[in-house]
Amino acid sequence: xxxxxxxxxxxxxxxxxxxxxxxxxxxxxxxxxxxxxxxxxxxxxxxxxxxxxxxxxxxxxxxxxxxxxxxxxxxxxxxxxxxxxxxxxxxxxxxxxxxxxxxxxxxxxxxxxxxxxxxxxxxxxxxxxxxxxxxxxxxxxxxxxxxxxxxxxxxxxxxxxxxxxxxxxxxxxxxxxxxxxxxxxxxxxxxxxxxxxxxxxxxxxxxxxxxxxxxxxxxxxxxxxxxxxxxxxxxxxxxxxxxxxxxxxxxxxxxxxxxxxxxxxxxxxxxxxxxxxxxxxxxxxxxxxxxxxxxxxxxxxxxxxxxxxxxxxxxxxxxxxxxxxxxxxxxxxxxxxxxxxxxxxxxxxxxxxxxxxxxxxxxxxxxxxxxxxxxxxxxxxxxxxxxxxxxxxxxxxxxxxxxxxxxxxxxxxxxxxxxxxxxxxxxxxxxxx
Numbered sequence: 001x002x003x004x005x006x007x008x009x010x011x012x013x014x015x016x017x018x019x020x021x022x023x024x025x026x027x028x029x030x031x032x033x034x035x036x037x038x039x040x041x042x043x044x045x046x047x048x049x050x051x052x053x054x055x056x057x058x059x060x061x062x063x064x065x066x067x068x069x070x071x072x073x074x075x076x077x078x079x080x081x082x083x084x085x086x087x088x089x090x091x092x093x094x095x096x097x098x099x100x101x102x103x104x105x106x107x108x109x110x111x112x113x114x115x116x117x118x119x120x121x122x123x124x125x126x127x128x129x130x131x132x133x134x135x136x137x138x139x140x141x142x143x144x145x146x147x148x149x150x151x152x153x154x155x156x157x158x159x160x161x162x163x164x165x166x167x168x169x170x171x172x173x174x175x176x177x178x179x180x181x182x183x184x185x186x187x188x189x190x191x192x193x194x195x196x197x198x199x200x201x202x203x204x205x206x207x208x209x210x211x212x213x214x215x216x217x218x219x220x221x222x223x224x225x226x227x228x229x230x231x232x233x234x235x236x237x238x239x240x241x242x243x244x245x246x247x248x249x250x251x252x253x254x255x256x257x258x259x260x261x262x263x264x265x266x267x268x269x270x271x272x273x274x275x276x277x278x279x280x281x282x283x284x285x286x287x288x289x290x291x292x293x294x295x296x297x298x299x300x301x302x303x304x305x306x307x308x309x310x311x312x313x314x315x316x317x318x319x320x321x322x323x324x325x326x327x328x329x330x331x332x333x334x335x336x337x338x339x340x341x342x343x344x345x346x347x348x349x350x351x352x353x354x355x356x357x358x359x360x361x362x363x364x365x366x367x368x369x370x371x372x373x374x375x376x377x378x379x380x381x382x383x384x385x386x387x388x389x390x391x392x393x394x395x396x397x398x399x400x401x402x403x404x405x406x407x408x409x410x411x412x413x414x415x416x417x418x419x420x421x422x423x424x425x426x427x428x429x430x431x432x433x
C-alpha cells in the first residue's frame with residue numbers, strides 16, 4: 001500500500017524553519033514521504049505556526065482556515081497543527097477549529113511523527129533535511145529566552161533559555177559541510193546568552209571561533225544578539241577570522257531611556273551608543289542589522305523624534321521596524337495602557353522606514369565601484385542573483401549580476417558593483433575572476 005504524502009508548511013521565523021526541517025527528517029526516517037511547502041495533492045498537511053505578534057498569528061490562523069476548507073472539499077485527508085501558536089493557545093484552539101485532526105505544541109512534534117507513522121524514528125537530535133538550498137543553512141544553537149522584555153511573549157511560548165552543547169553544534173556543522181553547505185546563519189532567540197546555562201559563562205565567541213576553524217565553512221553570519229551583556233570577545237573573533245562575516249543582527253528596539261526602561265531592555269541609551277561605537281571600532285566595515293519598535297507605551301512625540309535622530313546618527317546598514325502590538329500575559333500588557341492610537345503607530349512606522357530607505361540607498365551607493373565577493377543563489381532572465389557577506393537570505397539586499405558568462409549556483413565570484421538601489425545592488429562579473 002502506498003505511503004501517504006505529507007506537506008509541511010513552515011510559517012514565521014528561521015528558527016521555526018529549522019524545526020520543520022527536523023520534522024521532515026523524522027518523517028523520512030519513519031518511512032513517510034514528506035516535502036517542504038505546498039505539494040501537489042498531499043494526503044496530509046502539517047502547519048508549523050508562528051505566534052509572536054498579531055500579524056503572524058493572523059497569518060497562521062488564515063493558513064489553518066485555508067487548509068480546513070481544502071479538507072472539507074476533499075482535497076486533503078487530514079490536517080495537523082504544531083508550533084508557537086498552538087503551544088500558546090492549545091487550550092482554546094481545538095474547540096474553535098475542531099476540523100483539525102491534531103494539535104501539537106512547539107516541542108512535542110516528535111509525538112506528531114509517532115502518531116502519524118505509528119513508529120518512533122531514531123533521528124539524531126541535530127539531523128534534518130535542509131530546505132534553504134544546497135549551500136546555506138540556518139544553525140539554531142539555543143531555544144528559549146531569559147530576558148523577559150515587557151512586550152515579548154516568546155519566553156511564555158518557548159520557556160527558559162536552553163543552549164545546545166558546543167560539541168553537538170560542531171558535529172552538525174561538519175555534517176552539513178559534508179552535504180555541501182558553505183554558509184551558516186547562526187540563530188537563537190538571544191545569541192548573546194549562549195552557553196550561560198550549561199557552562200556558567202557566555203560561550204558564543206568560543207563557539208564561533210571553533211566553527212570558523214572547520215574546513216569548508218566559508219561564511220558564518222550571526223543573528224539575533226541581545227545588546228545587554230553582549231560578549232565583546234566575539235568582536236575579536238569576527239575581526240580575526242575572514243569567514244566570520246562582518247555582519248551582526250542585534251535588535252535594539254529603541255533609544256529613549258524612558259522607553260527602554262518600560263520595555264525592560266536592561267540597557268540605557270548611553271550604553272547602547274557605547275556598544276555600537278565599540279563594535280564599529282573593533283570590526284572595521286561591520287554591517288549592523290537592527291530592529292526598532294514604534295508606539296510602545298511611553299513613546300510620545302519627543303521619544304519618537306529621539307529615535308529618528310538615533311537612526312540618522314547611526315546610519316544602520318540594515319534596519320527593520322514594526323509597530324507595537326500588545327500581547328496578552330506579557331508584563332507590558334499587564335502594566336501599561338496601549339495608549340498610542342494605531343494610525344499614529346502606522347504614521348511613525350512609515351516615517352521611520354522612509355528615513356531608513358534613504359540611508360540604505362546611500363549605504364549601497366557607497367559600494368559602487370567596489371569589487372565584492374558574492375555567492376550565487378539563483379538565476380533570472382537577465383541576471384544571476386547573489387549576495388555578499390553583508391546580506392542574509394530573505395531579509396537583506398540581493399546583488400543582481402549582469403549575465404556575461406555562465407555562473408554556477410552555490411559558487412563564489414568576485415563582482416564589480418556598478419549601480420545601486422535602496423535594497424539591491426547591480427553588478428558585473430569582475431574581469432579578473
